Amino acid sequence: MAEAERIIGMPETPEAREPDRAEPPEPGGDEQEGGATAAAPRGPRRVAVLFTVAVVAYLLDLGSKLLVVAKLEHHAPIQVLGDWFELRVIRNAGAAFGFGEAFTIIFTVIAASVIVVIARLARKLYSLPWALALGLLLGGALGNLTDRIFRAPGVLEGAVVDFLAPKNFAVFNLADSAIVCGGILIVILSFRGLDPDGTVHKD
Numbered sequence: 001m002a003e004a005e006r007i008i009g010m011p012e013t014p015e016a017r018e019p020d021r022a023e024p025p026e027p028g029g030d031e032q033e034g035g036a037t038a039a040a041p042r043g044p045r046r047v048a049v050l051f052t053v054a055v056v057a058y059l060l061d062l063g064s065k066l067l068v069v070a071k072l073e074h075h076a077p078i079q080v081l082g083d084w085f086e087l088r089v090i091r092n093a094g095a096a097f098g099f100g101e102a103f104t105i106i107f108t109v110i111a112a113s114v115i116v117v118i119a120r121l122a123r124k125l126y127s128l129p130w131a132l133a134l135g136l137l138l139g140g141a142l143g144n145l146t147d148r149i150f151r152a153p154g155v156l157e158g159a160v161v162d163f164l165a166p167k168n169f170a171v172f173n174l175a176d177s178a179i180v181c182g183g184i185l186i187v188i189l190s191f192r193g194l195d196p197d198g199t200v201h202k203d
Contacts, residue, residue, distance in 0.1 A: 047122050049131040050138065057139025061174040062146065065161040072163065084167045091151075091159035092171070108148040108156045111141045126198035129189050134196075136182030143175030 068089050072078065077088035118138045125131055144160050151158035162171040193201030 046125045046128070046131050049128060050118075050122055050125060050135045053132055053135025054138035054142065057136055057174070057178040058142045058146075061139070061143030061178070064163070064174050065143075065147070068163045069161055077165065086165050087163050088165040088171060089161065089163045090171050092162045093157070093159045105156055108145065111145040111148065114138075114141045115145065121196065125196055127189075127194060127196055129185065129194065130196040133182045133185040133189065136178040136185070140175040140178035140182065143173070143178070 068087065072087055073089040077086045079086045115138060118134050118141075121134070125134070147160040148158045149155055151161070153159070160173065160175075162173045162176070164173060164177075165171045195201070
């Protein structure tokens with residue numbers, strides 16, 4: 001777990017922060033960066049943001065899957081934008097977008113590990129954008145992990161329900177979308193020099 005925290009970029013202790021980074025603002029204070037003022041959520045606030053985003057993403061994914069399985073599975077696809085986008089239910093034993101179907105259990109373990117790591121990092125999180133990004137990752141991972149555990153063919157080997165089918169692209173679901181959006185946001189935050197603990201790189 002310590003290695004996972006190091007990769008994501010979360011310092012293990014306040015003393016471990018780089019000396020050339022600005023300290024996070026005090027509770028209720030503002031941090032100035034490039035002329036913009038931004039308040040960093042602290043204490044219970046940043047945990048609430050992370051888990052609220054995760055719960056919303058998870059419920060949307062779970063509800064959409066229950067709906068399409070009940071109404072669309074074993075039926076003809078529904079065209080939303082002609083041939084460009086349709087709703088078509090498939091069962092995916094692999095990772096996001098249908099990759100690696102022979103490694104279902106491995107992807108299940110990875111998803112569970114991501115959930116544990118994010119939950120552990122929550123207590124050290126002081127950045128609102130990072131809370132949003134990690135919340136999306138957590139909600140998406142929980143959504144697909146639920147399928148892995150409770151759907152056929154068995155526990156930890158269940159096939160994920162995918163139903164969003166753009167033309168000439170893999171079929172995916174809302175959990176996949178949340179994971180990808182969270183990952184893109186993390187890349188953007190990293191390039192902008194914002195760390196999960198609220199500090200900002202000066203260089």
